[in-house]
Amino acid sequence: MVPTVEIFDSPGKGRGLRAIKEFWAGDVIFTEQSISAVVFDGLAERICHSCFRRQEKLQRCGQCKFAHYCDRTCQRAGWAEHKQECAAIKAYGKAPNESIRLVARITWRLDKEGSSKVSDMQLTTLDELEDHLNDMAEDELQEFKVDIHNFLDYWPRTSKQHTIDSISHIFGVINCNGFTVSDQRGLQAVGVGIFPNLCLVNHDCWPNCTVILNHGNQSAVNTLFHSRQRIELRSLGKIAEGEELTVAYVDYLNLSPERQRLLKAQYFFDCTCDHCKNRTKDDIKMGGKEVDGVKPTEEQVKEATDFCYQMLEKMDQARLKGDYHIVVKICREAIEKTEPVLADTHIYLIRLCSALSEVQAYLQSFDDAAEYSRRMVEGYIKIYSPNNAALGMAAMRAGVNLWQAGQIEIAHGMICKAYSILMVTHGPTHPITKDLEEMRVQTEMELRMFKENEYVYYSMREAALQNKPMTMLHEPKSMEEGIKNLFHRRK
Ligand SMILES: [Zn+2]
Ligand SMILES: [Zn+2]
Ligand SMILES: [Zn+2]
Numbered sequence: 001m002v003p004t005v006e007i008f009d010s011p012g013k014g015r016g017l018r019a020i021k022e023f024w025a026g027d028v029i030f031t032e033q034s035i036s037a038v039v040f041d042g043l044a045e046r047i048c049h050s051c052f053r054r055q056e057k058l059q060r061c062g063q064c065k066f067a068h069y070c071d072r073t074c075q076r077a078g079w080a081e082h083k084q085e086c087a088a089i090k091a092y093g094k095a096p097n098e099s100i101r102l103v104a105r106i107t108w109r110l111d112k113e114g115s116s117k118v119s120d121m122q123l124t125t126l127d128e129l130e131d132h133l134n135d136m137a138e139d140e141l142q143e144f145k146v147d148i149h150n151f152l153d154y155w156p157r158t159s160k161q162h163t164i165d166s167i168s169h170i171f172g173v174i175n176c177n178g179f180t181v182s183d184q185r186g187l188q189a190v191g192v193g194i195f196p197n198l199c200l201v202n203h204d205c206w207p208n209c210t211v212i213l214n215h216g217n218q219s220a221v222n223t224l225f226h227s228r229q230r231i232e233l234r235s236l237g238k239i240a241e242g243e244e245l246t247v248a249y250v251d252y253l254n255l256s257p258e259r260q261r262l263l264k265a266q267y268f269f270d271c272t273c274d275h276c277k278n279r280t281k282d283d284i285k286m287g288g289k290e291v292d293g294v295k296p297t298e299e300q301v302k303e304a305t306d307f308c309y310q311m312l313e314k315m316d317q318a319r320l321k322g323d324y325h326i327v328v329k330i331c332r333e334a335i336e337k338t339e340p341v342l343a344d345t346h347i348y349l350i351r352l353c354s355a356l357s358e359v360q361a362y363l364q365s366f367d368d369a370a371e372y373s374r375r376m377v378e379g380y381i382k383i384y385s386p387n388n389a390a391l392g393m394a395a396m397r398a399g400v401n402l403w404q405a406g407q408i409e410i411a412h413g414m415i416c417k418a419y420s421i422l423m424v425t426h427g428p429t430h431p432i433t434k435d436l437e438e439m440r441v442q443t444e445m446e447l448r449m450f451k452e453n454e455y456v457y458y459s460m461r462e463a464a465l466q467n468k469p470m471t472m473l474h475e476p477k478s479m480e481e482g483i484k485n486l487f488h489r490r491k
Contacts, residue, residue: 004029007123007200010244012272014130016202017123017245023235025387026424029209029245030197031230035118035126036081036105037181037193041098044068047183047190050078051215051229054183054190064089084108084159092154100151102178102192103170111160123197131172135268144171173199176267179231180488184215185432192488195231203267204246205259205275208239210389210425211247217429234425236387249487252384253347255282266487281383287343296341304338308348315355324359331356350379354394361401370405373398377414392421396436403443406461408450412443
């Protein structure tokens, strides 16, 4: 593979990556496999430890009884990584937490390779990456020491021994650069892994790249056609030769001070990007609604904002408990009360619309789900950059809801919008993009039918709905607000 990027000294940021050729929207700048990855503690029995797919039924490793796999093929594929772990878990008596498991897997891998580079494409060694141990707060350091203590108990005497400093360094690296691994549809965070080249890509709140996990394809009968799980760094627009490559570590939906706070706490730097410096769009994210040239007073906006905030907290509690009818009630009340005052780009109002649409879709109230997800997308469009992955995913959700509500014209438009964004952010081979392609074809056909003969269209639709209740959504309490954190942080 011809190199497309190089390391350089980014002013004020330390090492960074820059393009050595021109890129356009949707270009894959590089792909990278993990040095190692592990499934989260809480999902150990629901996610395959080899391919990270979510499956109804998994087979347990007969030896350690901890690792789970889709089938024999996945178990065999994962054995090289699991072999030493398996024996260690048995000897230790239980599986240690995900951070310890990841550090151990990485260390075994590097010991086996006999070098800190596992491929020629790896631009940096783990040793060269920052661990930020000196930036950590006291309580965080305490947790760290507990992990390192447990690691030393878990690490077999028969494996190569390492100094506490070098083990601490790896813990530090995964703490700030452990990449969130998602399930095959990219809807849920299921694990954490380390991708060294990605660690070199600096943050910008308004980035020129995005990163997506592609699970590869292991379904072909002939294993020659299988592709491995990898991340792809994809270009969001035109990137000139020599330009620095950036991704967003935190969600742009947050206000500038909040993004800066998160970045400082999690990644130990002060963001000085243009959007933070100018506090771009903070005004519309907290803004009041202008009606016939009249704006509400600052007090009115503040009062409505505070009210939304309280209702969001209440709503989150009800959602976690699974009290979905209460969620609906809270959201409706909060939206009705504050929408005359707050702008449709107000982020609390958008969050309420998002939660309400998600729960209503789950409860099969499709008209409501359609209405509020459409409003969510309209808000997002004014806030996010045009090729933002979260915007694409939101448009998909809205498209499905509108389709289910029978609003075929808007549904088709929304699905096309989602498709065009995901072609850039996820690429044509990602399962979600393939789903969208199918929906695009289906809704296009339905739209044509609708335009030719509405009556036939509605009776066909009725029949289709009766035959096949559409259930493609997770239960809302199991969903996070999408996966908006690039790197995984221990809670
Ligand atoms: Zn599997
Ligand atoms: Zn095992
Ligand atoms: Zn910033």
